[in-house]
Amino acid sequence: MTQFSNAAEVSNAKKPEGVQIQTILNTIDFTNYIKTETKINISFFINSQNEVIVVTTNNKELDNVVKSTLNYKKIAVNELEYNKVYTVPVHIK
Numbered sequence: 001m002t003q004f005s006n007a008a009e010v011s012n013a014k015k016p017e018g019v020q021i022q023t024i025l026n027t028i029d030f031t032n033y034i035k036t037e038t039k040i041n042i043s044f045f046i047n048s049q050n051e052v053i054v055v056t057t058n059n060k061e062l063d064n065v066v067k068s069t070l071n072y073k074k075i076a077v078n079e080l081e082y083n084k085v086y087t088v089p090v091h092i093k
Contacts, residue, residue, distance in 0.1 A: 010090050020075040021052065021088060028069055030092050033062055042066060043087045050074050055085055062092075 010022040021042075040059040044052050051074050054067045080086060 010088055016078050017046075017075060017080055018088065021070065022090075024052075024070055024073050024075075025066070025090065028065060030062075033065060034092065037091070037093050038062075039089060039091050040066070041087050041089050042070070043085055044070065045083055045085050046075070046077055046080050048082055050077050 010018045010025070038059065040057050040062055042057050043055040045055065047053055051072045052070045053072070054070050057063045057066050059066075
């Protein structure tokens with residue numbers, strides 16, 4: 001997590017779903033989109049096929065890239081309820 005380009009840190013990463021979301025977000029090269037550390041909130045839900053659906057973020061510059069990266073990615077769901085909106089804070093270093 002020392003490289004800027006692969007440093008999406010999900011605050012709830014201790015939970016299995018958080019780890020999976022963090023892994024997916026780490027595929028984004030954030031240096032193309034931001035120049036300094038930033039924090040964003042990602043609101044999402046899990047559909048019945050265990051796919052992440054991003055509802056919104058609080059960062060207009062990163063909204064499209066986060067949605068295109070996370071949307072319809074399957075994750076293993078342990079503690080999350082289907083079709084319930086969750087918000088996860090993400091720190092990008």
